[in-house]
Amino acid sequence: MGSLSIWHWLTVAFYLALLVLPVAKILSKAGFSGWWSLLSIIPIVNVICLWLFAFIRWPITAAPPQR
Numbered sequence: 001m002g003s004l005s006i007w008h009w010l011t012v013a014f015y016l017a018l019l020v021l022p023v024a025k026i027l028s029k030a031g032f033s034g035w036w037s038l039l040s041i042i043p044i045v046n047v048i049c050l051w052l053f054a055f056i057r058w059p060i061t062a063a064p065p066q067r
Helices: 006-030 034-041 043-055
Strands: none
Touching: 006 034, 034 043
16 A cells, blocks of 8 residues: 555546546637646536636637638
8 A cells, every 4th residue: 555556547637537527618618728637636626617607708709700
């Protein structure tokens, strides 16, 4: 009981990918950088960012439609 095995690290990596990848996809569709999705793994910051994301103006709606 001193260190974590490879299975623990693989489980953590799987969980992070399961959380971060969909958030990055949603943010990029809304016109934000996908890198902001890394904030979703910080416990209190993720709730604050979710509320901010819900109420700020999205860049994708501010730009005129592309033709």
